[in-house]
Amino acid sequence: MAxxxxxxxxxxxxxxxxxxxxxxxxxxxxxxxxxxxxxHLNQKVLMGVAVEKQFFLLAEKINLEEMLxxxxxxxxxxxxxxxxxxxxxxxxxxxxxxxxxxxxxxxxMAEKLLELKIMACVPIGILVYLRIWAADFLAPMYGSxxxxxxxxxxxxxxxxxVLLGVYIVRKTLEx
Numbered sequence: 001m002a003x004x005x006x007x008x009x010x011x012x013x014x015x016x017x018x019x020x021x022x023x024x025x026x027x028x029x030x031x032x033x034x035x036x037x038x039x040h041l042n043q044k045v046l047m048g049v050a051v052e053k054q055f056f057l058l059a060e061k062i063n064l065e066e067m068l069x070x071x072x073x074x075x076x077x078x079x080x081x082x083x084x085x086x087x088x089x090x091x092x093x094x095x096x097x098x099x100x101x102x103x104x105x106x107x108x109m110a111e112k113l114l115e116l117k118i119m120a121c122v123p124i125g126i127l128v129y130l131r132i133w134a135a136d137f138l139a140p141m142y143g144s145x146x147x148x149x150x151x152x153x154x155x156x157x158x159x160x161x162v163l164l165g166v167y168i169v170r171k172t173l174e175x
Contacts, residue, residue, distance in 0.1 A: 001096060004089040013078065014051050018042055037062070052078040066095045106173065113169045120162045 002023040006016035021042055024035035037058055045051045052075045059071035070091045077087055130138050141147045 001092045004085070004092040007085040007088060014042075014045050017045065017051060017055070034062075066098060070095065109169055109173045113166070113173075116162070116165045116169060120165075123158065 002020040003016050006019045007013065011019060017038060021035060021038040024032050024038060028035055030036070041051070041054050041058055044054050052071075056071040056075045059067040070088070073087055073091055127138075141151050
């Protein structure tokens with residue numbers, strides 16, 4: 001977005017990358033990976049390497065699908081002399097929307113994981129409460145041999161369900 005904004009303001013492509021580097025430095029400091037890569041890109045551009053070619057190499061190095069698409073568009077638009085400012089802005093907006101959607105999904109999955117953890121604790125809390133305040137209510141379930149077997153089976157089913165839920169949430173977060 002910083003690159004698209006700089007180009008829209010009429011700044012040259014090379015200077016737009018310098019501005020993007022400065023913006024990333026303000027946001028993330030020297031520790032930002034992309035800021036470091038843009039610094040190297042800008043240094044190579046100062047030595048005479050074409051900015052579009054260097055940016056394409058950077059996109060291949062980072063290997064991020066959105067960045068590769070952006071770099072390909074930028075490479076061809078710059079070479080053909082088209083209105084790449086409009087195209088860059090459109091691609092940047094799409095990338096921003098995709099990143100926002102991914103962050104929303106991750107937030108929802110973290111919420112589901114928290115719900116799963118709470119729901120895993122509720123039955124244990126109920127059993128502790130009943131054991132303390134209404135021990136007679138639990139006596140038929142835990143006082144006989146068949147009741148103990150049935151409750152052990154329920155406990156194993158419960159633990160399996162919680163583990164399955166954690167597995168599903170983690171796989172969804174990874175993929």
